[in-house]
Amino acid sequence: MMVGSTVPAEHLDRVLELYGRLVTETRKEPGCVRYELLQRRDDPRELMLVEEWESQEHLDAHTRTPHFVTVVGELDRLERAAPALIYNRVL
Amino acid sequence: MMVGSTVPAEHLDRVLELYGRLVTETRKEPGCVRYELLQRRDDPRELMLVEEWESQEHLDAHTRTPHFVTVVGELDRLERAAPALIYNRVL
Numbered sequence: 086m087m088v089g090s091t092v093p094a095e096h097l098d099r100v101l102e103l104y105g106r107l108v109t110e111t112r113k114e115p116g117c118v119r120y121e122l123l124q125r126r127d128d129p130r131e132l133m134l135v136e137e138w139e140s141q142e143h144l145d146a147h148t149r150t151p152h153f154v155t156v157v158g159e160l161d162r163l164e165r166a167a168p169a170l171i172y173n174r175v176l
Numbered sequence: 177m178m179v180g181s182t183v184p185a186e187h188l189d190r191v192l193e194l195y196g197r198l199v200t201e202t203r204k205e206p207g208c209v210r211y212e213l214l215q216r217r218d219d220p221r222e223l224m225l226v227e228e229w230e231s232q233e234h235l236d237a238h239t240r241t242p243h244f245v246t247v248v249g250e251l252d253r254l255e256r257a258a259p260a261l262i263y264n265r266v267l
Contacts, residue, residue, distance in 0.1 A: 087224075101266065101267075104267055105267055108267045121265055121267060122265070122266050122267035123263035123264065123265050123266065124263060124264050124265075124266045125261060125262070125263055126262040126263060126264055127262065133178075133263060135226075170216060171216070171217040171218065172214035172215060172216055172217060172224060173214065173215050173217055174212055174213070174214050174215075175192065175213050175214065175215045176192075176195055176196055176199045176212060176213035
């Protein structure tokens, strides 16, 4: 799954701090294969969260964790997230 | 780096076959950390190539390999690729 977001420059430091907390806690969750934050080289306000989960159930459980609810609630006020795109890995 | 592409349904089988060859050969290259093909769950015509390289030099060398030149030349006739987006992993 990929979730792109655009962050106003003045919120970037705080947003990266929040993602730091989210990434640390999420990687401890069962079923989390990959949880990485990327930043566009030509535009640091453009972020991309790349997630890989063992199953849809693991992903669903993730969205109910306290760290997800708290951090995403705060992120929603600081960045503009695009709709999540769900991919299957084929190769 | 991420490269999205849209493939007309009638070319999808052939395009996946070409990517199969590209992925197999590319993963043998020095400096290739990750080279994966994803397909949108809600629209199989939407592909995303996710690449991670140890350095820009490794990526540059990749684009000069015979398999890259041959396969991408054929892919260009069958799919519509978006501009490559280059990211740094920050978390």
